[in-house]
Amino acid sequence: MKKLLAITLALMLALTMVAACDGGDGGNATPTPTNNPPAGGDNNPPAGGDNNPPAGGDNFDADRVIAVYTREDGSGTRDAFVNITGVGDDMYIEAVVMRETAQILTGVETSDYGIGYVSVGSLSAAVKALKIDGVTPSNDTIKDGSYALQRPFLLVVNDDKIDDELIADFIEFTLSKQGQETIGTTWTSSVDDQKDYAASGLTGVLKVGGSTSVEPFMNRLREAYIALNPGIEIEISGGGSGVGINEATEGVIDIGMSSRSLRDTEQHLNSFTIALDGVAVIVNKANPINEMTIEQVKDIFTGEITRWSGLS
Amino acid sequence: MKQSSAALKIRENLMRAVFFTAALASIVAVALICVFLFSQGLPAIFNVGVSEFLGGTRWAPLNSSDPGFGILAFILGSIYVTAGAIILGVPIGIFSALFMARMCPKGLYRFIKPALNLMAGVPSVIYGFFGMVVIVPAIFEAFGKQFDMMSGNTMLAASIILGIMILPTVITIAETNLRAVPQELYEGAVALGASHERAVFKVVLPSARSGVMAAVVLGVGRAIGETMAVQMVAGNQPALRLPWEFLKGIRTMTTNIVIEMGYVEYGSLHNGALIATGVVLFVFILIINTLFSILNRDKQEKRSLLSLRAKRGNPDTKLTKEQ
Numbered sequence: 001m002k003k004l005l006a007i008t009l010a011l012m013l014a015l016t017m018v019a020a021c022d023g024g025d026g027g028n029a030t031p032t033p034t035n036n037p038p039a040g041g042d043n044n045p046p047a048g049g050d051n052n053p054p055a056g057g058d059n060f061d062a063d064r065v066i067a068v069y070t071r072e073d074g075s076g077t078r079d080a081f082v083n084i085t086g087v088g089d090d091m092y093i094e095a096v097v098m099r100e101t102a103q104i105l106t107g108v109e110t111s112d113y114g115i116g117y118v119s120v121g122s123l124s125a126a127v128k129a130l131k132i133d134g135v136t137p138s139n140d141t142i143k144d145g146s147y148a149l150q151r152p153f154l155l156v157v158n159d160d161k162i163d164d165e166l167i168a169d170f171i172e173f174t175l176s177k178q179g180q181e182t183i184g185t186t187w188t189s190s191v192d193d194q195k196d197y198a199a200s201g202l203t204g205v206l207k208v209g210g211s212t213s214v215e216p217f218m219n220r221l222r223e224a225y226i227a228l229n230p231g232i233e234i235e236i237s238g239g240g241s242g243v244g245i246n247e248a249t250e251g252v253i254d255i256g257m258s259s260r261s262l263r264d265t266e267q268h269l270n271s272f273t274i275a276l277d278g279v280a281v282i283v284n285k286a287n288p289i290n291e292m293t294i295e296q297v298k299d300i301f302t303g304e305i306t307r308w309s310g311l312s
Numbered sequence: 313m314k315q316s317s318a319a320l321k322i323r324e325n326l327m328r329a330v331f332f333t334a335a336l337a338s339i340v341a342v343a344l345i346c347v348f349l350f351s352q353g354l355p356a357i358f359n360v361g362v363s364e365f366l367g368g369t370r371w372a373p374l375n376s377s378d379p380g381f382g383i384l385a386f387i388l389g390s391i392y393v394t395a396g397a398i399i400l401g402v403p404i405g406i407f408s409a410l411f412m413a414r415m416c417p418k419g420l421y422r423f424i425k426p427a428l429n430l431m432a433g434v435p436s437v438i439y440g441f442f443g444m445v446v447i448v449p450a451i452f453e454a455f456g457k458q459f460d461m462m463s464g465n466t467m468l469a470a471s472i473i474l475g476i477m478i479l480p481t482v483i484t485i486a487e488t489n490l491r492a493v494p495q496e497l498y499e500g501a502v503a504l505g506a507s508h509e510r511a512v513f514k515v516v517l518p519s520a521r522s523g524v525m526a527a528v529v530l531g532v533g534r535a536i537g538e539t540m541a542v543q544m545v546a547g548n549q550p551a552l553r554l555p556w557e558f559l560k561g562i563r564t565m566t567t568n569i570v571i572e573m574g575y576v577e578y579g580s581l582h583n584g585a586l587i588a589t590g591v592v593l594f595v596f597i598l599i600i601n602t603l604f605s606i607l608n609r610d611k612q613e614k615r616s617l618l619s620l621r622a623k624r625g626n627p628d629t630k631l632t633k634e635q
Binding site for chain 1: 372373374375376377444445448449452456457460461462463464465543544547548549550551560561563570571572574575576577
C-alpha cells in the first residue's frame with residue numbers, strides 16, 4: 001500500500017517535470033509595480049550627493065552588459081521609481097530582483113557594472129549616486145524640486161474628519177518646527193514656514209495607517225507627539241499607500257499615510273505633504289559615468305539599453 | 313499517609329492526558345498548517361486554473377491590465393538549483409562520510425565532527441551573505457566577460473551555496489548509516505583478501521546504499537526548502553530557464569514567496585497565488601519525506617536480515633570489534 005503511494009507520488013514528480021518541458025518557451029513574465037510602499041526605513045544618514053568620489057574606471061569595459069538591480073514587485077521604492085521614470089509595467093525581465101535596500105547596495109557595490117536605485121536616505125559611501133538630468137540628489141535639490149526622482153510623503157484625511165480637533169492638532173504638529181525636526185537627515189522637509197507647536201492637552205486615540213515607507217517617519221512623529229501630549233494614543237497600521245488612502249476615504253482610520261501623490265480619483269481627500277523622499281540611482285564606484293538623463297535610466301531599466309557603451 | 317486508589321487513578325489519568333496533549337501538539341501544528349495552506353491556496357489555484365497556474369510561464373501578479381499567475385518557471389527553478397546542489401554536494405558528502413566512518417584517524421575526527429556540527433548550525437542568512445560577497449563576484453569574475461553575463465547572481469551560485477548547505481545533512485546521515493553496516497561484512501571482505509579501501513568501497517558502501525540514498529533525499533529536502541540564502545544569490549528573475557542556462561539568474565518557489573509576501577494585499581489573488589506556491593512546495597516536500605521514510609524502512613529490514621545472516625554463519629559473535 002505504502003509502496004503504491006510512493007510510486008504514485010514519484011510518478012507525479014516525474015510528470016511535473018515532463019509537463020515543464022512541454023511549456024518550455026516564452027516565459028516573458030513582466031513584473032509590475034503596485035501602489036504599495038516599501039518597508040523603507042534604513043536610517044543611515046544620506047551620503048550627501050555633493051561629494052561623489054572621483055570617477056575610477058581604468059579597467060571599466062563599457063562594452064560589458066549592464067547589471068540591472070531592481071526591487072521586488074510591490075515595493076514602494078520600486079513603485080515610485082517606475083512611475084517617475086516611466087518604466088511602468090515594463091521592467092526588464094533580466095533585472096536581478098533584490099528584496100531589501102541593503103541587498104541592492106551590496107549588489108551594486110560588488111558588481112563593477114551594476115546599477116540600482118535606493119531611497120536617498122539609505123545611500124552609503126560605498127556606491128556612487130548619479131546626477132539625474134544634471135542634478136545631484138541632496139536635501140536641497142529634492143526640496144526645490146530640481147531633482148526629479150522624488151516622491152512626497154502625504155497624510156490624507158477625509159472631509160468628515162478634517163474638523164476633528166484631535167486630527168487637526170496632530171497635523172498641525174507634523175507641520176510644526178517640533179514635528180519637522182524628527183525628519184533628521186533621512187528625508188527632506190518640505191515645510192518652509194515652520195511654526196512653533198504648543199501642547200494641546202487633548203486626550204483620545206488616533207488611528208493612522210497606510211504606507212510602510214512613511215511608517216518609520218510616523219513612528220518618530222508619534223514618539224515626539226506623545227511626549228508633548230501624554231493623554232493621546234496613536235495606533236499605527238501598515239498595508240501600503242493604497243490601503244491607507246482607501247481606509248482614510250471610508251473613515252476606517254483617521255489619517256491615511258501615502259508615499260505617492262494622489263491620483264485624480266483621489267483628489268477629494270485633504271492631503272498634507274509632511275516630507276519628501278528622493279530615489280537615488282546608484283552605480284559602482286568603478287563606473288566612470290557620473291550622470292544620466294531620466295530617459296537613459298528608463299531605457300536601462302526597460303532593457304532597451306543593455307550595455308554601458310549604449311548610453312552615449 | 314496512603315492515598316486512596318481513586319485519587320491515584322485520577323492522578324494517573326490526569327498525567328496521561330498531559331502526555332497525550334504534548335504528543336498531540338506537534339501533530340495539531342502540522343494539521344493546522346495543512347488546513348491553512350490548502351484552504352487559502354487551493355481557491356487561488358482553481359481561480360487561476362490548475363494548468364494555467366502550474367504550467368503558465370508568465371508571472372506578473374501586479375500588472376494592472378493583464379495579470380499573470382504562472383509558476384512553472386519557479387517550479388523548474390527549484391528543481392534546477394536542487395539538482396545542482398545534489399551534483400555538487402552529494403559526491404563530497406558521501407566521500408566525507410566514508411572517510412569519517414571508516415578511514416579517519418581518531419584525533420582528526422574529534423576536530424572534523426564539531427566543525428560539521430557547527431556548519432549545520434550556521435544560519436542560512438550567513439551562507440547567503442557569504443555567497444553574495446564571495447561566490448557571486450567570483451563567478452562573475454571567472455565567467456562574466458567570456459559569457460557576457462549580467463551579474464554573478466546565477467543558478468550556479470545558488471547551487472554552490474546549497475551544495476555547501478546540504479553537506480552537514482548528507483554527511484551526518486550517511487555516516488550514521490555507514491557505521492551501522494555490520495562489522496562482519498567488512499571483516500569478511502578483508503579476510504577474503506580485499507584491501508581496506510576495497511572493502512570499504514565494494515562492501516560497506518553498497519550495503520549502506522539505501523541509508524546513503526536516504527541521506528541524499530534528506531539533502532534534497534533541505535535544498536528545495538532553503539529560502540534566504542538562495543534569495544540572496546539567485547538573482548530572482550521570474551524568467552523561464554533551461555537547465556544549461558545555469559549562468560543566468562533564477563527564481564525558486566521559496567524565494568518567490570519570501571520576496572513578494574511582504575507587500576501583498578491580504579485577501580487578494582496575488583496573496584492566494586503566493587500561498588498556492590507554498591502548497592506546491594509542500595507537496596514536493598511531502599513526496600520527498602515519503603521517499604525518505606520508504607528508504608529508511610527498507611534499510612531497517614535489510615539491516616536486521618544482514619545481522620541475522622552474519623550471526624548464523626558465524627556463531628562466535630564475540631569476535632574482536634577492533635578495526
